[in-house]
Amino acid sequence: MENKLKNKVLSGLFWKLMENGGNNGIQLIVSIVLTRLLVPDEYAVIALLSMFIMIANVFIQNGFTTALIQKKNADETDFSSIFYLNLVVSFILYGILFLAAPYIAEFYQRSEIIPGLRVLSIVLIIGSVNAIQNAVVVKQLKFRQLCYSGFASSILSGIVGISMAYIKPDYWALIAQQIVYQLVLAIFLWGFVKWRPKLLFSTERVKTLFHFGGKLLLSSVIDTIYTNIYGMVIGKRYSSSLSFYNKGDSYPLFISNNVNGAIQSVMLPALSLEQNNINKLKSMVRRSIVTSSFIMFPIMIGLAAVAKPLIAILLTDKWLPCVPYMQIMCFSYALWPIHTANLQAINAVGRSDIFLKLEIVKIMIGIVVLCISLPFGIMVMVAFKPVVSLISSFINAYPNKRLLNYSFGEQWKDIFPSFLLALIMGALVYAVQFLGLNVWATLLIQIGTGVVIYIGSAYLIKMECFFYLINTMNELRGKKQ
Numbered sequence: 416m417e418n419k420l421k422n423k424v425l426s427g428l429f430w431k432l433m434e435n436g437g438n439n440g441i442q443l444i445v446s447i448v449l450t451r452l453l454v455p456d457e458y459a460v461i462a463l464l465s466m467f468i469m470i471a472n473v474f475i476q477n478g479f480t481t482a483l484i485q486k487k488n489a490d491e492t493d494f495s496s497i498f499y500l501n502l503v504v505s506f507i508l509y510g511i512l513f514l515a516a517p518y519i520a521e522f523y524q525r526s527e528i529i530p531g532l533r534v535l536s537i538v539l540i541i542g543s544v545n546a547i548q549n550a551v552v553v554k555q556l557k558f559r560q561l562c563y564s565g566f567a568s569s570i571l572s573g574i575v576g577i578s579m580a581y582i583k584p585d586y587w588a589l590i591a592q593q594i595v596y597q598l599v600l601a602i603f604l605w606g607f608v609k610w611r612p613k614l615l616f617s618t619e620r621v622k623t624l625f626h627f628g629g630k631l632l633l634s635s636v637i638d639t640i641y642t643n644i645y646g647m648v649i650g651k652r653y654s655s656s657l658s659f660y661n662k663g664d665s666y667p668l669f670i671s672n673n674v675n676g677a678i679q680s681v682m683l684p685a686l687s688l689e690q691n692n693i694n695k696l697k698s699m700v701r702r703s704i705v706t707s708s709f710i711m712f713p714i715m716i717g718l719a720a721v722a723k724p725l726i727a728i729l730l731t732d733k734w735l736p737c738v739p740y741m742q743i744m745c746f747s748y749a750l751w752p753i754h755t756a757n758l759q760a761i762n763a764v765g766r767s768d769i770f771l772k773l774e775i776v777k778i779m780i781g782i783v784v785l786c787i788s789l790p791f792g793i794m795v796m797v798a799f800k801p802v803v804s805l806i807s808s809f810i811n812a813y814p815n816k817r818l819l820n821y822s823f824g825e826q827w828k829d830i831f832p833s834f835l836l837a838l839i840m841g842a843l844v845y846a847v848q849f850l851g852l853n854v855w856a857t858l859l860i861q862i863g864t865g866v867v868i869y870i871g872s873a874y875l876i877k878m879e880c881f882f883y884l885i886n887t888m889n890e891l892r893g894k895k896q
Contacts, residue, residue: 538594630767709830
């Protein structure tokens with residue numbers, strides 16, 4: 416049974432990483448091309464629109480769908496009920512944003528927000544159709560369908576976005592790309608995933624799922640509002656810096672979503688299967704934290720070290736003001752594996768009440784820090800984000816001292832070797848900039864230096880997580896041959 420679960424987790428993780436790597440890799444290339452074609456001010460518009468879409472999307476993508484995944488015996492009535500509920504909610508949210516668009520445009524003094532938000536909000540309705548199909552795939556740990564669907568969606572939406580940007584370089588190219596992505600994804604998921612909604616709806620089932628999912632939904636709303644509140648404040652008070660902050664945040668977030676998001680998608684259903692075995696849960700959470708930190712720390716610290724030549728090459732010098740934001744956000748996202756693993760363990764044992772309390776405490780701390788730092792300028796505001804992330808990692812870990820007997824101190828003891836090694840690697844990589852080479856030579860030498868130092872050192876000092884990763888990759892390769 417244990418080997419069967421491990422095989423499903425490894426297979427799911429392989430296809431989730433393939434989906435994230437292929438899908439997001441294509442989207443990254445498309446984003447780079449579009450960024451080079453468009454001026455920063457066009458990105459400021461789409462950044463503002465995306466923040467409101469993200470907040471609205473939480474009501475569709477989070478809470479109830481997570482409850483479906485967590486519930487062991489979810490059946491057709493559960494899935495169909497949430498499908499229809501999501502669809503109704505998406506139309507309500509679309510109507511709210513449609514009516515609110517003029518007021519949002521007036522607040523930010525940008526008239527283009529009105530048509531942009533009214534059109535982009537269509538993704539909410541399309542996304543509500545995709546949400547349950549995603550839940551079916553995740554619950555069964557069958558991520559191959561998501562991989563194929565996401566890959567096709569990224570390619571087709573990228574072609575549309577780039578073509579429109581060449582014809583007329585404005586924010587409508589970005590809006591079209593996002594809508595086409597969701598539409599193509601819906602078509603492919605509908606073809607690949609055999610689940611179909613039935614004429615079933617149970618208010619009692621919705622109430623049961625709401626008992627768990629409602630707290631998660633509220634938690635997600637709080638977290639998403641807090642995550643976007645910096646962009647909202649910057650968009651109002653420092654509007655000329657919004658596009659640079661948004662772009663500096665996007666690349667660390669992209670990498671974090673790839674690595675951490677893949678692990679998160681696979682871990683919740685896997686942990687839920689072992690929710691009654693506390694010792695097994697602790698072992699799985701520890702493995703998740705140690706392994707993902709070993710991967711995340713060098714990537715984030717390395718990205719901060721190479722940020723300047725990387726941006727100059729990929730996006731041209733007009734985007735260099737985003738470099739300091741990118742470097743700061745790298746240190747903030749580096750701690751996400753600790754956040755994710757602890758929160759997924761809390762979800763897996765059905766304690767969404769604790770999850771909600773944690774989110775409330777964290778957002779209160781975050782808002783206090785934001786208010787204190789706001790008078791000192793945008794750089795001070797952003798510089799405090801890694802501090803809040805560190806405090807939040809302790810808050811997220813605190814309940815698991817009781818639930819899993821896995822304390823924050825024990826967790827940091829597990830990941831400290833990876834953190835220290837990544838810091839040393841990052842310092843040496845950053846020093847390459849002072850050799851006076853051109854940007855291409857600097858970047859290539861930095862990347863080569865970082866890979867050799869980190870992997871070579873992990874091999875020489877015989878880090879257990881390094882050899883675990885090697886063995887896992889060998890197992891995956893053996894299963895795919």
